[in-house]
Amino acid sequence: MKITLKLFATFRNGRFKIAEQELAEGTEVRQVVLSLGLTEEEIGIVMLNGRHGELDSTLSHGDILSLFPLVGGG
Amino acid sequence: MDKIFRVNMTDLTTKIEAVPAAWAGLGGRGLTSTIVAAEVPPTCHALSADNKLVFAPGLLTGTAAANSGRLSAGAKSPLTGGIKESNAGGTAAQMLAKLGIKAIIIEGAPKTGAWYNLAVGLNGVTINEEKELLGLGNFAVIDAVEARLGKKTGVLTIGPAGELKMTAANISVKDPDSKIRSHGRGGLGAVMGSKQIKFISIDGEGAKPVTIADPEKFKTAARAFSKALLDHPVSGEGLPTYGTNVLVNILNEAGGLPTRNFTTGQFEAHDKISGETMHDTIVERGGKPKHGCHAGCIIQCSQVYHDKDGKYVTSGFEYETIWGLGADCCIDNLDDIARADNLMDDIGIDSIETAVMFGVAMEAGILKWGDSKEMLRLLTDEIGKGTALGRILGGGAGSVGRTYGVTRVPVVKNQGIPAYDPRSVKGIGITYATSTMGADHTSGYTIATNILNVGGYVDPLKKEGQVELSRNLQIATAAVDSTGMCIFVAFPALDIPECLPALIDMINARFGIALTGDDVTNLGKYILKLERDFNQKAGLTNVHDRLPDFFKTEPVAPHNAVWDFTDEEIDEFWNF
Numbered sequence: 075m076k077i078t079l080k081l082f083a084t085f086r087n088g089r090f091k092i093a094e095q096e097l098a099e100g101t102e103v104r105q106v107v108l109s110l111g112l113t114e115e116e117i118g119i120v121m122l123n124g125r126h127g128e129l130d131s132t133l134s135h136g137d138i139l140s141l142f143p144l145v146g147g148g
Numbered sequence: 149m150d151k152i153f154r155v156n157m158t159d160l161t162t163k164i165e166a167v168p169a170a171w172a173g174l175g176g177r178g179l180t181s182t183i184v185a186a187e188v189p190p191t192c193h194a195l196s197a198d199n200k201l202v203f204a205p206g207l208l209t210g211t212a213a214a215n216s217g218r219l220s221a222g223a224k225s226p227l228t229g230g231i232k233e234s235n236a237g238g239t240a241a242q243m244l245a246k247l248g249i250k251a252i253i254i255e256g257a258p259k260t261g262a263w264y265n266l267a268v269g270l271n272g273v274t275i276n277e278e279k280e281l282l283g284l285g286n287f288a289v290i291d292a293v294e295a296r297l298g299k300k301t302g303v304l305t306i307g308p309a310g311e312l313k314m315t316a317a318n319i320s321v322k323d324p325d326s327k328i329r330s331h332g333r334g335g336l337g338a339v340m341g342s343k344q345i346k347f348i349s350i351d352g353e354g355a356k357p358v359t360i361a362d363p364e365k366f367k368t369a370a371r372a373f374s375k376a377l378l379d380h381p382v383s384g385e386g387l388p389t390y391g392t393n394v395l396v397n398i399l400n401e402a403g404g405l406p407t408r409n410f411t412t413g414q415f416e417a418h419d420k421i422s423g424e425t426m427h428d429t430i431v432e433r434g435g436k437p438k439h440g441c442h443a444g445c446i447i448q449c450s451q452v453y454h455d456k457d458g459k460y461v462t463s464g465f466e467y468e469t470i471w472g473l474g475a476d477c478c479i480d481n482l483d484d485i486a487r488a489d490n491l492m493d494d495i496g497i498d499s500i501e502t503a504v505m506f507g508v509a510m511e512a513g514i515l516k517w518g519d520s521k522e523m524l525r526l527l528t529d530e531i532g533k534g535t536a537l538g539r540i541l542g543g544g545a546g547s548v549g550r551t552y553g554v555t556r557v558p559v560v561k562n563q564g565i566p567a568y569d570p571r572s573v574k575g576i577g578i579t580y581a582t583s584t585m586g587a588d589h590t591s592g593y594t595i596a597t598n599i600l601n602v603g604g605y606v607d608p609l610k611k612e613g614q615v616e617l618s619r620n621l622q623i624a625t626a627a628v629d630s631t632g633m634c635i636f637v638a639f640p641a642l643d644i645p646e647c648l649p650a651l652i653d654m655i656n657a658r659f660g661i662a663l664t665g666d667d668v669t670n671l672g673k674y675i676l677k678l679e680r681d682f683n684q685k686a687g688l689t690n691v692h693d694r695l696p697d698f699f700k701t702e703p704v705a706p707h708n709a710v711w712d713f714t715d716e717e718i719d720e721f722w723n724f
Contacts, residue, residue: 080401082394082397082398082401082424083386083389083390083394083397083423083424084385084389086424091419118381118600118601119398119599119600119601121401121402124401124402124403124706124707125402125609125707126601126605126607126608140401142398142401143381143385143386144381144382144386144600144601144602145381145382145385145386145387145390145394145398145600146382146386146387146394146395146595146596146600146602146639147386147387147390147391147392147393147394147395147423147449147467148392148395148467148589148590148593148595148596148635148636
């Protein structure tokens with residue numbers, strides 16, 4: 075299956091902004107995180123199709139997964 | 149001993165008063181709102197002699213506590229018709245605190261057309277007639293005051309918008325680089341203009357360090373507090389690197405980035421105006437990605453933005469300004485948004501109200517969507533010069549909506565709704581609706597918990613938990629706004645258990661008192677209820693604690709969310 079992976083803030087350093095990824099069925103967000111060389115602790119916000127997701131959310135074909143470090147503003 | 153400086157602009161006299169016992173434990177917002185509630189008739193015209201403009205540093209301002217240099221300004225707001233407190237960084241708050249000035253109260257209004265400046269110093273205030281600087285922009289005023297009185301002079305000033313009493317006019321505060329921070333919201337610049345005061349200078353000569361009752365305890369608490377600020381990923385790393393504008397991409401992903409005057413929740417060109425792009429642009433052009441709005445700030449969320457030739461364009465370039473002129477007006481040119489930010493500082497007009505206003509103006513057909521050049525022209529030639537059109541625009545989003553018959557006008561209590569769509573981030577909708585300030589994201593920043601996973605998580609698209617979340621944050625914020633602290637201390641305070649006790653310990657050590665966490669919560673409740681009581685007497689009741697109808701009837705993409713709280717559910721907010 076294919077998903078779209080978007081990275082933000084410091085996660086883009088040495089990586090990319092947006093990429094299509096070919097993944098095995100049943101892949102969880104956690105596996106994508108680790109495959110990027112990131113640790114679970116570094117993850118601030120997981121968004122799956124514009125809603126908050128979890129590290130153990132299971133991905134489906136066509137999903138848009140966005141990963142942010144813990145950042146904020148206001 | 150701290151004192152109150154009182155200035156009467158009707159008979160042009162000044163007084164130094166002792167601090168009444170009831171005000172001794174108050175600072176910042178708690179003090180400005182207490183004074184306004186005690187001394188301003190709630191039904192008065194906000195631009196009349198009956199209104200009073202009050203400045204107060206916070207309880208910890210002037211101490212070595214990190215991030216404690218904020219100044220509160222309060223009055224009845226000509227924009228909302230209710231009570232207003234707006235706080236800002238800059239150099240003034242710490243200078244006033246070190247001069248032992250608990251508050252400055254400016255009352256009355258001149259009987260003639262003459263304009264004045266106020267000179268504040270250790271021994272009181274003098275009122276001087278001002279002719280030379282009338283009509284000038286804020287940057288020129290700051291330069292001229294420094295040339296007249298010395299580089300170290302503190303300055304509070306209004307631009308042409310304040311002189312013309314536009315209801316979106318702000319009060320500018322000189323920052324450590326002689327640039328500008330603003331008491332932005334609620335038209336306080338118009339109140340200063342109605343008193344015919346062009347600027348207030350502050351002479352720090354003779355200022356002393358503020359007295360600390362228990363220096364050892366203070367030092368220990370201050371250290372723990374700073375550590376919490378630096379340890380938290382938002383205040384310690386995210387804000388210094390990207391500034392507040394990191395939120396463009398986050399809100400866009402969450403579908404809560406109001407776009408094209410609140411008709412959709414995502415902006416196609418989001419990446420061009422994002423914090424990530426801004427950071428890279430600043431670094432590439434030799435600007436400063438980190439910058440503090442006051443001495444002692446260790447978060448450094450501000451920045452200095454340069455043009456292509458490496459020349460200064462603006463600083464303190466915030467998410468809400470960039471969102472408003474960017475996504476909400478469909479402008480994808482960050483350089484033009486930066487120029488507009490600088491113009492708004494110079495003219496002295498709130499960059500949130502004005503950005504929301506331009507979205508309504510585009511809907512009204514005054515200018516085309518995305519037309520940044522015409523926006524810059526309207527700022528310079530119409531608002532800046534006070535033409536008839538400029539005065540309508542300078543009245544804010546509500547003013548333009550009323551004048552041009554627009555029904556989609558994102559305001560609460562006539563104050564423009566900022567940068568987070570209340571349909572897809574419902575907690576902030578409760579804050580917009582119920583805040584005593586009119587639509588104000590800072591008064592109960594539920595984005596922390598709805599979007600940023602700070603202080604736990606409450607699903608932004610569901611109604612459950614939002615009223616309680618907003619209530620708790622509004623109570624805490626009212627208390628924090630009384631300390632002189634930057635509101636971003638809330639990020640570590642929500643997550644790091646040592647942070648809030650350290651803040652309370654600093655207050656206790658400063659004054660030799662023994663406040664508990666409950667006392668601080670009660671202070672926040674007292675302030676909110678006092679402000680609400682003023683508003684009710686001014687005619688702003690629960691009927692005004694409502695979002696505009698279009699939020700209920702127009703679903704916002706991508707979640708097709710609507711504002712679905714009943715009136716009774718909203719009113720539950722005040723059940724404390």
